Amino acid sequence: MKNTENKPLAWYRERIDQLAEFMTPERYATLCRAAEFRTNYLTVLAENLFHGQNAAALMRHCEAFGVQRLHTIETVCPFEPNPMITRGTEQWVDHIRHESTAEALRSLKAAGYRIVATTPHREDTTPETFDVARGPFVLVFGTEHAGISDEVIAAADEFLRIPMCGMVESLNVSASAAITIYQLAERMRRTVADWRLDEPTRTELLYRWMCRSVKDSAQILLLTGTNNEV
Secondary structure, three states, X not given: OOOOOOOOHHHHHHHHHHHHOOOOHHHHHHHHHHHXXXXXXXXXXXXXXXXXXXXXXXXXXXXXXXXXXXXXXXXXXXXXXXXXXXXXXXHHOEEEEEOOHHHHHHHHHXXXXXXXXXXXXXXXXXXXXXXXXXXXXXXXXXEOOOEOOHHHHHHOOEEEOOOOOOOOOXXXXXXXXXXXXXXXXXXHHHHOOOXXXXXXXXXXXXXXXXXXXXXXXXXXXXXXXXXXXX
């Protein structure tokens, strides 16, 4: 599919209406509802995760809790989610790869994100006390054994940890991500007014999803006369 970003809303809506005729009303309603709950206010950055199971779990957590963008740094090892675990969820989340930790942090800060490093070693905030309303933020998760890098620690605006009541110091990255993303996403939706995608972004996203959901979508739009660029 060609790049169709920045088209007029009417362009997307015409094609959405055409493709909606080729899926059940229930499927269309599911896609619309999911798009309504998507956010870029909260995003996630994974730094050199090397276990395919953890990579897949992180992808699934983002999809399940409405986080539309998953950023990755792969300077040490590739981010390769296990397809048996993702079970197709990767097609609903935008995966953005970065050349380096420095480039990722620079890009996200330039986009207005607070860098929030997740680590059990800093007494800053917890999922219950973190100020979700102070502006968009990115949760940074580090490698399975070493955690976040010194580069992330130096650049972080805030640190976040999950308090432990038992003998263990921390949870594995998959469990930590699930708890943190869920709690902060829920708090964000209750307290932040503009957490949703804006209408143009949401409409473009719904169009992309429908193109992936409808078999032969490009041919269908061509036959209906709406496929100048798909």
